Amino acid sequence: MSHNTIALNKQRQPLDHLESVWLFGYGSLIYKADFEYLQRRPAFIWGWQRRFWQGSHDHRGTPEAPGRVATLIEKPGARCAGMAYKVTPDTFEHLDHREKNGYLRVFTALHWLDEPGEAEGLVYLASADNEAWLGPATEAEIAAHIARSEGPSGPNSEYLLKLAEALRELDEHDEHVFAIEQELIKIPADNLPE
Template sequence: MPELPENEDLWIFGYGSLMWRPGFEHKAVADAQIYGYHRSFCVSSVVHRGTRENPGLVLGLDAGGSCRGKAILCPASIREPVIDYLYRREMVTKVYVPKMVSLKLLNDGRRVSALTFVADPHHEQYCGSPSIEDAAKIIARASGRGGPNRDYLYSTVEHLDEFGIKDGPLHAIMQLVQKLGE
């Protein structure tokens, strides 16, 4: 766990389902951008969207570029239970590394520190950046405890569109997955 300032509200950066389904009480949500990482289907899912025999793909923050998402402000009074919840949710196989990052709040330009979960490039489930074609093939056929991998992709793209976040690679993957399903 990264070192956190004591007794302060905590910003949490969401770049996937955490943006629309945080699962905890919060004081505020703001559009945000981080630099040095980008949203990518770089994590092989063997639990929620795939199995060991037929892994799916889920999002991670991978090195390089930038990423728009949501900054979610957790009140100091419930910070510890929220962190515990996030660890149970995000650290099932320990493919993510919790990290404090600097982000820019897009509504007012402020820079704040936020907790987020970055893909661990040394973990066995880290798969780098598969091509759009390879990602589509994997996502089209995989399913896990959380349901079909394609549903995760569709929901992500739908919410990114709703939030006005442009992510061309995810849209391209979705178009190919839809073609594969025809």
């Protein structure tokens, strides 16, 4: 599957018939809402875990030297916390472009972190069959990759550090993210892109 998924997302899931849609963010969407939304709520989904296994050719890296960003990997019983946004369907013009690098929209049940209840929502997932997939590596290897990567949206390290900070603000502990953060902190600052 091509890493540019804009047309595929529109074809697979037209949303024009809906008045609003909940969107679940688990990576940069937690802390960078560069779109209008009707409502914003902390939420989580079951059966998925966050992993830095997806390449970023367009935001935190380049086609020649992709960075590493988060995707979700299925894991029974796992719980992944993030931020949900209630948006109008036309917002997906922007979101499909922002998340075009190998991510497909999938419907899933969202559960609220602040009170009991749930809603159906969309999440962007990048699986192993997309061209931007980088796959598993140790936290130290991922941190080293992130330390040397930079793209049009800035240093890859900024993405990781802002995600870790956002998860702390949600009072969520993500072993994978925090372990990569600790490995990144060990890397001398003069080895990081400016």
